[in-house]
Amino acid sequence: MKTVSRVINGEPNVSAATIAKVNAAARTLDYQPDVHAGNLRRADGRTRTLGLLVGSVDNPFAGAVHRAVEDAALARGVAVFASSLDDDPTREQEAVSAFLRRRVDGLILTTVTESQDYLAPELRRGTPVVFVDREPAGITSDSVVSDNAEGAALATRHLLEHGHRRVAYLGDRPVIQTARERRRGFLEELGRAGVATRDLPVIEGLHDAESARTATLALFDAPNPPTAVFSSQNLVSLGVIHALRELGRHREIALVGFDDLPLADLLDPGITVVAQDPQQIGRIAAERVFARLDGDTSPAARTIVPTRLIERGSGEIAPPTGRLIA
Amino acid sequence: MKTVSRVINGEPNVSAATIAKVNAAARTLDYQPDVHAGNLRRADGRTRTLGLLVGSVDNPFAGAVHRAVEDAALARGVAVFASSLDDDPTREQEAVSAFLRRRVDGLILTTVTESQDYLAPELRRGTPVVFVDREPAGITSDSVVSDNAEGAALATRHLLEHGHRRVAYLGDRPVIQTARERRRGFLEELGRAGVATRDLPVIEGLHDAESARTATLALFDAPNPPTAVFSSQNLVSLGVIHALRELGRHREIALVGFDDLPLADLLDPGITVVAQDPQQIGRIAAERVFARLDGDTSPAARTIVPTRLIERGSGEIAPPTGRLIA
DNA sequence: GTGAAAGCGCTAACAT
DNA sequence: ATGTTAGCGCTTTCAC
Numbered sequence: 001m002k003t004v005s006r007v008i009n010g011e012p013n014v015s016a017a018t019i020a021k022v023n024a025a026a027r028t029l030d031y032q033p034d035v036h037a038g039n040l041r042r043a044d045g046r047t048r049t050l051g052l053l054v055g056s057v058d059n060p061f062a063g064a065v066h067r068a069v070e071d072a073a074l075a076r077g078v079a080v081f082a083s084s085l086d087d088d089p090t091r092e093q094e095a096v097s098a099f100l101r102r103r104v105d106g107l108i109l110t111t112v113t114e115s116q117d118y119l120a121p122e123l124r125r126g127t128p129v130v131f132v133d134r135e136p137a138g139i140t141s142d143s144v145v146s147d148n149a150e151g152a153a154l155a156t157r158h159l160l161e162h163g164h165r166r167v168a169y170l171g172d173r174p175v176i177q178t179a180r181e182r183r184r185g186f187l188e189e190l191g192r193a194g195v196a197t198r199d200l201p202v203i204e205g206l207h208d209a210e211s212a213r214t215a216t217l218a219l220f221d222a223p224n225p226p227t228a229v230f231s232s233q234n235l236v237s238l239g240v241i242h243a244l245r246e247l248g249r250h251r252e253i254a255l256v257g258f259d260d261l262p263l264a265d266l267l268d269p270g271i272t273v274v275a276q277d278p279q280q281i282g283r284i285a286a287e288r289v290f291a292r293l294d295g296d297t298s299p300a301a302r303t304i305v306p307t308r309l310i311e312r313g314s315g316e317i318a319p320p321t322g323r324l325i326a
Numbered sequence: 327m328k329t330v331s332r333v334i335n336g337e338p339n340v341s342a343a344t345i346a347k348v349n350a351a352a353r354t355l356d357y358q359p360d361v362h363a364g365n366l367r368r369a370d371g372r373t374r375t376l377g378l379l380v381g382s383v384d385n386p387f388a389g390a391v392h393r394a395v396e397d398a399a400l401a402r403g404v405a406v407f408a409s410s411l412d413d414d415p416t417r418e419q420e421a422v423s424a425f426l427r428r429r430v431d432g433l434i435l436t437t438v439t440e441s442q443d444y445l446a447p448e449l450r451r452g453t454p455v456v457f458v459d460r461e462p463a464g465i466t467s468d469s470v471v472s473d474n475a476e477g478a479a480l481a482t483r484h485l486l487e488h489g490h491r492r493v494a495y496l497g498d499r500p501v502i503q504t505a506r507e508r509r510r511g512f513l514e515e516l517g518r519a520g521v522a523t524r525d526l527p528v529i530e531g532l533h534d535a536e537s538a539r540t541a542t543l544a545l546f547d548a549p550n551p552p553t554a555v556f557s558s559q560n561l562v563s564l565g566v567i568h569a570l571r572e573l574g575r576h577r578e579i580a581l582v583g584f585d586d587l588p589l590a591d592l593l594d595p596g597i598t599v600v601a602q603d604p605q606q607i608g609r610i611a612a613e614r615v616f617a618r619l620d621g622d623t624s625p626a627a628r629t630i631v632p633t634r635l636i637e638r639g640s641g642e643i644a645p646p647t648g649r650l651i652a
Numbered sequence: 653g654t655g656a657a658a659g660c661g662c663t664a665a666c667a668t
Numbered sequence: 669a670t671g672t673t674a675g676c677g678c679t680t681t682c683a684c
Contacts, residue, residue: 003670005663013669030447032426036362036373037661040676047362049428057408058393060386060588067384070410079424082383082408084396098405100358102375121356241592262386263589266567329654331679339653363677366660 048078051099053109056084061278068282089113106289128292130285134177144285144303148178151274151307152185155256164228168201171232182232212239227319228254254317272315377425379435382410387604394608415439432615454618456611460503470611470629477600477633478511481582490554494527497558508558538565553645554580580643598641
């Protein structure tokens with residue numbers, strides 16, 4: 001009987017007796033339908049599968065995005081492939097290719113390539129692609145990102161308001177779009193406040209805690225050190241915190257970090273951060289993919305998830321008195 | 327020409343000219359072979375896909391396991407489906423079923439069901455299943471776990487050596503195998519030291535930071551409070567830390583936590599922990615799956631990944647002097 | 653070196 | 669209410 005298919009898929013027009021028989025057989029054989037085989041012939045051609053590419057699955061920001069995507073997917077019976085980008089363009093292309101060969105229904109991507117135009121044919125084919133954390137280049141598609149420039153400006157404004165004029169920027173490699181945006185927000189806010197940015201320390205290319213730590217130590221060993229630091233990323237903040245501790249100056253030098261850190265509230269001083277909302281980013285990205293799959297053909301949209309400043313102490317340290325360079 | 331298959335799969339006996347032509351066509355059509363279609367007919371029937379079930383993808387321990395599995399899988403062109411268990415038996419069964427319907431080549435599982443005997447037919451069918459973090463029940467298969475009892479004993483011994491006799495245990499729900507093992511290690515070590523465990527506080531059923539915080543506050547509000555705490559899990563440690571801070575007693579009460587916490591070294595005092603090695607657990611689990619897929623038919627093995635005590639301050643606090651209950 | 657035929661496990665479109 | 673035929677995109681087998 002090939003009416004089996006009807007029973008398995010819960011289609012109508014099958015007698016109760018047959019349903020029972022089929023189910024009994026399925027039970028004893030421990031039958032699990034092969035979704036891929038079904039898919040090959042099924043009209044909609046859906047694999048009920050999603051590809052998710054994040055910075056690294058071993059990273060709190062990515063974990064939160066991933067979890068939100070999973071929750072949205074689970075509700076629809078969709079499974080998700082997760083891969084780590086490691087800010088490596090080759091990995092990006094290989095991960096995307098692996099997703100495509102597995103015929104995922106949609107893609108949620110964090111990218112590092114200069115251009116994602118290699119996705120154009122796939123987009124034309126109708127596969128929804130939503131970019132998270134970083135916006136696409138060379139291609140138009142949905143994206144869900146934090147307002148990086150505005151968040152950086154927020155952090156910078158906070159330091160300015162507490163009297164700092166000599167603020168350092170410590171950031172990730174400029175190939176990373178969010179790093180560029182955060183630097184821009186930092187510099188523009190200083191400009192708006194009439195602070196000359198020419199000889200402020202802007203240190204880039206920091207990709208992990210150790211490089212940030214070393215850079216911070218060097219920064220405070222050099223002449224004319226800053227009174228405050230804006231660190232543009234999670235791991236960089238970590239390195240800065242370690243370095244300031246080593247120097248015994250963590251209660252003198254102000255610090256605001258981009259992106260929250262677990263336990264940041266329990267440090268002394270607590271670390272003031274501009275927090276992103278990765279959970280929201282993941283949720284909205286998944287919703288967009290599913291909306292597209294459900295036939296939404298509205299123009300590609302850029303969704304901006306707000307950041308918020310969390311004051312915990314480190315960002316409210318005042319510069320040394322009597323020597324305000326204002 | 328159906329010789330296309332030969333070119334795509336790099337098989338021999340095709341002329342250079344044909345190869346070039348096929349590749350050109352593939353390029354312009356932006357062709358990506360459908361692995362699932364191929365699979366349907368292919369002799370080995372491999373989907374080059376793995377199912378990974380962890381506590382929650384949004385969790386540092388799971389993230390590290392996941393990353394290690396991904397790295398091992400990537401090297402073999404295998405993609406991984408990741409799902410979150412949330413310590414929910416229903417979720418477990420549904421996740422496994424979703425993996426199976428997608429014909430994953432192997433399973434790496436963290437479980438909460440009382441018995442995983444529902445996997446017996448799949449095991450008989452030859453699908454490799456490796457249990458991580460928690461050992462299987464009702465079934466025999468490979469597992470890769472920390473030595474939970476020994477780790478807990480290590481933590482307890484450390485507190486005993488620093489003079490504590492009145493030590494509290496704060497732990498997760500006993501349905502969780504690792505929670506039971508850690509409690510056992512704790513009690514047995516006290517027993518070995520000749521400490522009566524009868525009226526020591528053993529608080530269980532703590533599943534998040536907030537419940538642990540509340541329990542800790544209550545513990546120190548009650549008569550005869552402990553001089554030291556062993557917290558058997560990540561989130562529980564967090565709650566204990568918060569509570570001790572609120573009470574202003576974080577420099578008086580000793581604390582050793584099971585499982586490391588990010589930034590634990592920068593707190594004051596630093597948090598002494600028994601650290602697991604999730605990266606290693608993930609790596610070994612993936613290796614076992616692939617060894618099984620490569621034909622290893624040796625008996626199911628239980629691999630124990632050692633834990634290690636990291637002294638950072640909180641675990642080295644001495645009990646109030648002069649009142650040693652010894 | 654190339655291709656034609658059959659079939660993997662399922663569902664679509666039609667019978668009956 | 670049930671069955672039949674064809675075909676999804678590929679690989680296998682075997683023929684040329």
